[in-house]
Amino acid sequence: MAELALTDATEPTPTDGDAWLVQEAQRRPAAFAQLYRRYVGPVHRYIYSRVGNRADAEDLTAEVFTAALRGLPAYRERGAFAGWLFSIARRTVAGHHRRARPTTRLDDLADPHAHDPDPLAQVLADETSADLAQWLARLNEEQRELLRLRYAAGLTYRAIGEVLGKREAAVKMAVHRLLARLHDEWEVDHAR
């Protein structure tokens, strides 16, 4: 198991540094490297949590940063850069799922992941993580997405709100409830 890497140190909060880096990168695309270094870990972790294998996660991560590099001149700071970047990541993963399922009817694409098990469940080895994966699999897609954006991508509540089109307070409340529910169910499961 990898060491815990997602901490505040890598949390892509919408910082002043981000705004400056974005301005620099818009003026001089070579400066994009610093944004890349800041976000490559969170983006890869998020995508990996969606697709469940490293090869696809790496391809899609590359796609996301290529799209971000090309789209950066059109980006206007209306919210967190992280929110914008992860919107691209979500769209990219959605496109990947569509390509992988060419016979899916259009109606099914309204929520292309509605029936996907969390792919991480397949790769977790230790018991706690396996329990956690099982619990995640019982959540609906929206709940899983909240946790991915918070704990795989490391987004702030505000940035998650921008990505999902929800109010920050609503996101915060939903995450709190999920944590409390997980804690309660965890205790019940382990008390049996």
Add this chain to the structure above:
Amino acid sequence: MHADMALNPAEQGVEQALLRHYATGDPAPAFVERLERQLNAQAVAVTGSQTRHELAPRLWQRWRATPRSLRWAAGMAALLVILALAVGALGPQRVWAQVQRLLGYVPGIGFVNLADARVLVAPVQLERDGITLRVEQVIADAGRTSVVLSSRGLPAQGSSARGAADFTARLRLPDGSSLNAGDYALRWGAATIAFPPLPSNVYTATLELDRLPLLPPGAAPENWAVALALRPATGPLVSQLFAEPYQPAGASDTQAGITLSVVQVAHSPQTTALTLRGVWTDPTWQIWSVSGGMTLPVLRDDIGHLYREAAPAAGDSTVAVEVIHVEAGATPAPPPTVLEQELAFPAVSALATRLTLTIDSLRVSMPVDATFEVALPPGVRAGDCWPLDIRLDVAGFPVHVTDARLVEQATGRLALALELTGITGQDGRTLTAISPGPADSGLWLGASGSYDDAGQKLRFSLDLNPDIPLPATAIPVQIESVDVTVPGPWRLSWAVPGRGAAPAVPITLRPAAATDTHHGLTLQVTEATHTDRLIRVVADLQNPPADVQLYQLVRRDPGSEQWALTVTDEQGTRYAGDMPDVVWGPAGETGVSDVGPELGFQALTLPPLAPLARRVTVTFPGIAVLRPGRASFDVTVPSGIQLQAQAGRPPLSDPWPVDISFKIGGYTAHFAEAQLVAVNEDVYLMLVPQPAAGSGRPGLFGFCGLRITGPTGAGAPTLDALGQGPCTLAPGFAVMDPATGEIVPGMYQVEVNSYTEYVPGPWRLSWDLTGQP
């Protein structure tokens, strides 16, 4: 951890488990490095036009991936074969003409090869609920299908990042299948979208958009479908639809060892576009953009118009610039980097015979290898400031790191801020940015910086990692690259083909009868310059009272803030307001800093009249006049006041109540609130203004000539109001000690030595173009 969550210990345990769970997705270091290299290569291509045809960058990337010696050999061989075939078949004079015939300038896309392309013969538009979606052009070739859109009447709530990220578009083909959008470039009200190539036998398609570009869900009608009919781009159609580029002769200049040349130009009815080729001698240098210097590139014609660089728009003209690198004293090698930047300017005057592109300075990135250590005082805390005496040679600059500060940022993280002097080098070069090496130690997460032109200082700040304790003694810093601004100017001048030899002379009138009088003041047009692109009007007060001067012609109603400048002719035809992208300066004026909306407050730049118009009338709501008057007042900055980060805006404090009243020039001024705002790494106190003067009566318009005395007895710089010059109704002044970076609380004394007064009209100035009164 996420400090903003109030979790109980058990929930924190759950959070830890989730973090560990998702950490299995950490990327492999080799992948991170590989992707960074790929992105760096793409950044070179992206430096140019974001909207140009993608075929060239892809070929270029493939070319770059080839070993250098092979690239050179293959390139030379291919070039010789192509030239030999072309010259043999056509003769040398016709080669360029044949190449040119295949090229066309397409606004929103750039210079494209039209051979075997299918195009839209005329724009197609749809209107729904007052919003117009217009497909300006479609270029379908073997490589891709490019669609250029514009939209008008968009709702005022503006664009959103989500609107950009969630943008989807499809081309529905006659057989029911569809092509999904690949790359796209979106601007407010415009977009260029690239789709996969259309099948060769397809000439009709339907463009389907879920939403208009950059609009959030629900902001405007959705699910648009526009039927498109294409035709082969052959014969006279090409020259009718697309501006044909030409190769300007002699458009080249060398300064500071860097040669820039314009290699391609096109003029369309709404735009002018260029390509610049650059050669420099140091192989380690990179020039990412000709727009990276201290001022933006400027295009000037021989009539006196100055054209400001603008984002490409439908119907623009374009100039393309290419940069080639040749190693000094060595066999010429292929360029390590190519800059292909489409600079779009407003369409130049139809009467211009000669154009000059001026690039005031260039920003050059160069690698350096400098390391130093910032010693930390024992027990250092946020807010501490301590002197340093570190001397470095950075790219030939004798850099002196003089001060360090530990600053708590608005995000709560600490930053190590350094101040550097010695950044002005020989030949006028200036060190304007520093990039640190990768934070291998994990001590910092990123860096930011700013260049202080007035103080000739560079401020450089490392965003410290809160999860790693500060080292006990020192923080190591490695500088990986720097940006150096190299002064020019480069002036690239060329003749516009097919135009007369002598430049047109603008008509300048001094219409003595163009006057208007209100509230005892008479305003007179002192000079009106008419060209085919604009009218420039200069006005002044006629025989004003002593000590009264014209300060500004006011274009907006100060009560409603609505634009209220109108231009009409004798037939009642109304013309659009100001011309922000084109201005005019007297002949012989070569300065480039005056491009843009005119800040000369006594002048207006207006659109040109229709050819047969004989009389022009300009109406605007008021004027502002400068009058003498003295007043002083005190304002106190409370202790412990904090700034808070604002999304997309400078950090602000909460406003606090004040009660400041004083008389000036028969008016009583009152301020009820004050607020701190961070601007350019300084902190200013702003007095929140009272409501502006109403439209119907004279009133205070601004306070001028402020002098500040701070709590320590020292003066403080004042903040000009953007676009309003030195007089403003919202006075602001610095309250930060530049030595410590701390806000200095206490009482500040403010002296005002003059004021501006709004004098309502409406003012009407009218004159005859034939010179009749």
